[in-house]
Amino acid sequence: MTAVPTDRPADRPADPTAAQPTVGSAKSPMVIAERVHKKFGLNEVLKGVDLTIDRGEVVVMIGPSGSGKSTFLRCINHLERVDAGRIWVDGQVVGYEQRGHHLHELSERAIARQRAHIGMVFQHFNLFPHMTVLDNLIEAPRRVFGADREEVTARAEVLLGKVGLRDKIKAYPRHLSGGQQQRVAIARALCLQPSLMLFDEPTSALDPELVGDVLAVMKDLAASGMTMAVVTHEMGFARDVADRVVFFDSGVIVESGPPDQVILDPQHERTRVFLRAVR
Amino acid sequence: MSAVPVLTPAEELTVVPKRHPGRWLAAAVILIIVVRMAISVLGNERFGWDTVNTYLRDVSIGSGLMMTLGLTVACMVVGVVLGALLAVMRLSANPVVSGAAWAYVAAFRGTPVLVQLLFWYNLAALYPVITLGLPGVALDANQLISPTVAAILGLGLNEAAYMSEIVRAGILSVDHGQQEAASALGLTRMETMRRIILPQAMRVIVPPTGNETIGMLKTTSLVSVMAVHDLLYSAQIISARNYQIIPMLIVASIWYLVVTTILTIGQFYLERRFARGERTLPETPIQRLRRLLRTHAPSVRGTS
Numbered sequence: 280m281t282a283v284p285t286d287r288p289a290d291r292p293a294d295p296t297a298a299q300p301t302v303g304s305a306k307s308p309m310v311i312a313e314r315v316h317k318k319f320g321l322n323e324v325l326k327g328v329d330l331t332i333d334r335g336e337v338v339v340m341i342g343p344s345g346s347g348k349s350t351f352l353r354c355i356n357h358l359e360r361v362d363a364g365r366i367w368v369d370g371q372v373v374g375y376e377q378r379g380h381h382l383h384e385l386s387e388r389a390i391a392r393q394r395a396h397i398g399m400v401f402q403h404f405n406l407f408p409h410m411t412v413l414d415n416l417i418e419a420p421r422r423v424f425g426a427d428r429e430e431v432t433a434r435a436e437v438l439l440g441k442v443g444l445r446d447k448i449k450a451y452p453r454h455l456s457g458g459q460q461q462r463v464a465i466a467r468a469l470c471l472q473p474s475l476m477l478f479d480e481p482t483s484a485l486d487p488e489l490v491g492d493v494l495a496v497m498k499d500l501a502a503s504g505m506t507m508a509v510v511t512h513e514m515g516f517a518r519d520v521a522d523r524v525v526f527f528d529s530g531v532i533v534e535s536g537p538p539d540q541v542i543l544d545p546q547h548e549r550t551r552v553f554l555r556a557v558r
Numbered sequence: 559m560s561a562v563p564v565l566t567p568a569e570e571l572t573v574v575p576k577r578h579p580g581r582w583l584a585a586a587v588i589l590i591i592v593v594r595m596a597i598s599v600l601g602n603e604r605f606g607w608d609t610v611n612t613y614l615r616d617v618s619i620g621s622g623l624m625m626t627l628g629l630t631v632a633c634m635v636v637g638v639v640l641g642a643l644l645a646v647m648r649l650s651a652n653p654v655v656s657g658a659a660w661a662y663v664a665a666f667r668g669t670p671v672l673v674q675l676l677f678w679y680n681l682a683a684l685y686p687v688i689t690l691g692l693p694g695v696a697l698d699a700n701q702l703i704s705p706t707v708a709a710i711l712g713l714g715l716n717e718a719a720y721m722s723e724i725v726r727a728g729i730l731s732v733d734h735g736q737q738e739a740a741s742a743l744g745l746t747r748m749e750t751m752r753r754i755i756l757p758q759a760m761r762v763i764v765p766p767t768g769n770e771t772i773g774m775l776k777t778t779s780l781v782s783v784m785a786v787h788d789l790l791y792s793a794q795i796i797s798a799r800n801y802q803i804i805p806m807l808i809v810a811s812i813w814y815l816v817v818t819t820i821l822t823i824g825q826f827y828l829e830r831r832f833a834r835g836e837r838t839l840p841e842t843p844i845q846r847l848r849r850l851l852r853t854h855a856p857s858v859r860g861t862s
């Protein structure tokens with residue numbers, strides 16, 4: 280991959296003394312990404328990504344393969360460590376604690392605790408095959424928060440009802456269709472009562488006739504006020520559900536705006552080329 | 559294609575499973591050969607079946623068997639625990655840690671286990687007094703390293719090298735997405751290993767570990783070189799007295815066979831347990847027998 284020159288110079292690490300967003304208040308944004316850089320070896324995958332996601336907002340991320348969408352999502356819950364820049368989620372810097380002018384990396388347990396408030400749904404579901412659907416849902420809440428079994432089970436049942444799989448509670452993942460597995464995966468993430476949900480191409484591995492069920496669940500979730508960041512190629516979903524569409528290319532956000540504007544009337548040539556290709 | 563009687567309504571058709579006359583023939587031939595061999599072996603008095611029968615329940619054979627079982631369990635415990643530790647070390651990001659595990663496996667897998675056994679047996683020649691590098695510790699090696707302890711050390715430490723490769727293969731067989739999903743849900747690395755990765759790795763770990771256990775049961779017979787009274791050595795002591803070498807070897811073999819058979823059955827059910835969540839569970843022998851009888855039994859007309 281050749282680095283495409285951008286008009287933004289490669290920034291130094293974000294200055295920790297820079298004006299801090301009002302943290303954690305009801306009005307403050309859910310996600311603030313500031314000049315996020317990420318390299319794999321010499322390959323600079325994110326070259327200064329700035330993005331703010333408001334509470335209750337649904338942001339759909341599109342862009343060509345290899346543009347860094349997945350990497351950016353994974354930085355938001357610290358599955359990847361950022362090389363420079365900073366990401367705030369719900370008023371906390373992800374993976375670090377700021378003391379004076381220094382960012383100290385948090386302990387493994389503290390990072391795990393932070394992640395538990397951010398749900399993530401993967402392209403390949405990644406359900407735990409040796410556990411029943413119910414155990415998939417209650418495992419993390421029980422381990423991470425030491426939650427009471429009865430209470431989490433009740434919550435799991437409600438969530439499975441919402442995704443239309445109340446009757447599959449005792450089934451093992453391999454006995455479910457892809458679409459059912461993905462809906463279980465969504466319920467599993469929700470069972471931790473996250474304040475933010477990340478979706479990385481949740482329907483890309485599904486047969487076309489199963490895509491609709493999963494998108495419907497996501498649509499309901501969006502309508503319930505969940506803050507969501509969704510990487511997808513489903514332009515219909517983007518137009519119906521997204522509050523904002525952002526277009527990634529070569530590790531930067533090239534264009535961002537309301538779905539109809541970005542999808543129907545893109546301002547940048549690269550966006551136009553990409554959209555012509557996915558149609 | 560033959561003509562299909564189009565007019566028969568589908569619900570009145572019965573399915574007749576394909577017959578396999580060849581299978582019945584092969585089974586009969588093999589059965590005849592087996593019976594003839596059995597008659598020949600049992601009829602040959604030079605096998606000394608009376609002696610075999612007498613000594614099968616001999617007290618010293620019994621205590622030899624107990625020693626063999628005890629050694630097998632002890633060595634496998636050392637092997638599995640240390641092997642799992644070495645496997646996790648091998649996968650560590652710290653190059654010194656993974657390098658140490660690598661070197662251990664190379665050393666213990668690269669030399670004959672009999673040589674290792676004799677090394678431990680003769681440890682007192684190298685270190686007459688064992689201090690463990692700690693002040694105030696001074697143990698007499700000759701006393702501490704009894705032949706039995708040398709046997710457990712020798713076989714157990716050797717086994718750990720093999721087990722570490724088995725456990726490592728098991729851990730690596732689990733899809734990376736499992737680790738990711740567990741992390742994303744807020745589980746720590748330890749919790750992920752214990753609750754998510756290892757239970758799935760077990761499917762890959764259990765079958766070769768069963769083999770290792772059965773192998774260990776037989777490898778313990780090497781300790782007779784150190785005069786440890788295991789099953790084989792006990793049999794040899796008796797044959798040194800009564801000169802009935804072959805019958806005593808048969809006595810030992812019968813017991814080895816009995817135990818390996820039990821272990822094999824145990825392994826089957828263990829594998830079944832760790833196959834939970836698979837699309838198909840392996841059949842138990844009873845289920846298999848039922849199915850065979852169902853498909854090969856003389857035609858039973860289905861209900862129509």
Ligand SMILES: Nc1ncnc2c1ncn2[C@@H]1O[C@H](COP(=O)(O)OP(=O)(O)OP(=O)(O)O)[C@@H](O)[C@H]1O
Pocket residue numbers: 280319322324342343344345346347348349350351
């Ligand atoms: N763990 C890794 N190690 C090395 N390189 C990586 C790693 N993860 C991603 N990359 C590289 O980073 C670049 C961006 O990958 P990323 O998965 O973020 O792209 P993407 O926009 O999600 O693409 P896609 O639409 O194909 O999923 C790619 O060139 C990829 O090869």
Ligand SMILES: [Mg+2]
Pocket residue numbers: 348349350479480
């Ligand atoms: Mg991706």
